[in-house]
Amino acid sequence: MKAQSTGADRKSGRGPNEKEAVYESVLVNESLPPQERTLTRLEQEGALLALAGTESPALSLSIIFYHLLANPSILNRLRAELETVPIDASWPQLEKLPYLMAVIEEGNRLSFGVTARIGRRAYEELIFTPSSYVTTPGTRKSYTIPARTPMSISTLSVHTTQSIFPDPFTFDPERWLGEAGRGRKRFQMAFTKGSRKCLGIELASAELCLVIAALVRSFDMTLYETDARDVSFEHDYQIAMPKLESKGVRATVKLRVDNSG
Template sequence: MSPLEHLLNVSPTSVLLLIPTLVILGHIVPWLVDPHGLRSFPGPWLAHFSDLWLGRVARRGQRSHVVHELHEKYGTFVRIAPNHLSIADPAALQIVYAHGNGSLKSNFYDAFVSITRGLFNTRDRTAHTRKRKIISHIFSQKSVLEFEPHVRNYVLSFLQQWDRLCAEGAKSARGHEGEGGWRSRDGRIWLDCLPWFNYLAFDIIGDLAFGSPFGMIAAAKDSAPVAKSQEQALSMYGQDASKCETVAIPAIKILNDRGEYSAAMGVLPPWVRPLVKRYVPWYSRGSEAVKNLAGLAIAAVAKRLASPAYRADVLSKLQQGKDEDGNPMGREELTAEALTQLIAGSDTTSNSSCAITYYVASNPEVQKKLQNELDEALQGEDDPASSFDAVKNLPYLNAVIDEGLRLHSTSGIGLPRIVPEGGMKIGDHFFEQGTVLSVPSYTIHRDVEVWGNDASVFRPERWFERDSEAMQRTFNPFSYGPRACVGRNLASLELLIIISSVFRRFDIALEYPDKQLEISEGFLRKPLKCPVGLKRRLT
């Protein structure tokens, strides 16, 4: 009798006993063999044997904070999975993520693939080099400046909406409650600013990536069209987009769900992912969010490409891009890159704008100092939406933004990299090929040796007082090295215009001054809400 026949003849009871035995052996044996030499490093007991510890932490949405507490307990090196070491050392940034070191992205990034692999989730070095060659010029400083009129246009619409609410609230001295949850009290309009920053970021990136906004600012509503059939929309590449059937979805919510799902799925072993996607409801809903977000990009690209008119936006530049063999992107690749820009461009801008607003509003002295700088630099400027040239070199504004990005990093988790052939040495430790290493931005941004004993405090003045070289080496809001965020220039332009425009025009107070900003973390750390009070300034 063959081994297969023996297996088929095993009783159900034996199978039930065999499965847990295999699972246990599958975790114990690798720990005993210790192929990557990580057994001596401290960390949670379960993390030494299984990826499930990190999966549970990621699922709860507090990964950066939990890993930070582990570093405070254990020190620089913490084992967070059987083959994953977190290293809280600023010097490790230049080693783990350096140009030319040969390290690759881990299978964590496979969980972020939907239409096809894009620049963000491509793991192959050759494919990444090709994609970056096509895309990087789009986000050069020169190209980004072409996008500035679009950015300022939506910032102006955003300010006009807040102006309108302030005017409506001022009509009633006794207070007033308005549609959308805002209310007037004590001479201010009180609202949650997070949804508004989401509307602004989505409309900006919708215009830049797809040629038209989603209309969220005007409607004050989270709604965007998604293709009912992705196959149908992809097949209509460059044709009449009116024939593509769409339905409205809450795009911001789905984007959040997608980020949480992919970040939690990515830390699980590849063989587990299909099982949890099928049998665990939370992961099933996340999988649907991935599909819906892809459908949004497919519908938007189909609509944009149906119009032959050229405009200075990301999609037009993506179409013009060619690799070293002169080949342009195919339709799926083009759509995947547009989706990447939608996800990265909306989430980073809205999260950062909200967090910076929270920190400035929670520090009245900082807000006053910032407003004095803006008033002096922009006196005589009639346009409420600041120009990039007018604010790009304002020292305190830049310090405020950098301090906000330090405490609320665009991505706080340590992005995982695989040690290449030949190994890698960090400090006194040598790591074998295949070991997964990461450097958590959340933790190194709170390193007291770099930032001072008040590293957990929002204080922009530190950027003028401390060792600027050490701070710049440690500052990592957009990652580091050849796979750093390609859209950094655009994000910086947007934040300079948004933060300067908002605080020049409004005095902002926190509704609950003693309450910390609530955060949930998927791939990015996202505020859950930020209730503030607005009052028009007299400038």
């Protein structure tokens, strides 16, 4: 769905290629009533952007780096692929690397995005037909969901469905490759789906591609006092949290000499 313009462009006289700033889109937004164009609303937008834009990619990165360092065969395969592009490869160049993208998909899958059930209401009646992945006996019939019925789905249950993601708690980038991998993408719920899905998907992809490529190529790392429980989903704080005493994913780091690219 195309995002609706807030009207700020018309007021500012900006050209079609210039971007609207977030605060401006609140203050000059003709579809917002005046009581919404307040300092409180600006604070809320700012806090959401700062939180959503930092914690979520940081969680995916921690999970990815734990599994890369715990599984040298995955790390070596990723490093070999990264060495096929220049050392200063851009985001568009990195996005074309299938194994890097598979590692990112798998990190996002095991981060679970937002673990709380996020609600949706459709304005029209819906017919829900379970996919062929629904294997519980007696649950394959279709349902009619009346318009405006509150609904929600749990990312945890989708991302750990054995028939979609076999051995779901194993970090296995392979599952995102080839035809089968492409088919699974519609079950990637880390950013959720629909009109309120994450606003920062592209920025997150750029951050993850560039940071992973830079760290993997520049450093040799060894896990330090870190185990699987530092990245497992043990506590639900609306985002997945590991064991409470976790100090995060820690590693010792040595600069490497990368002769390629």
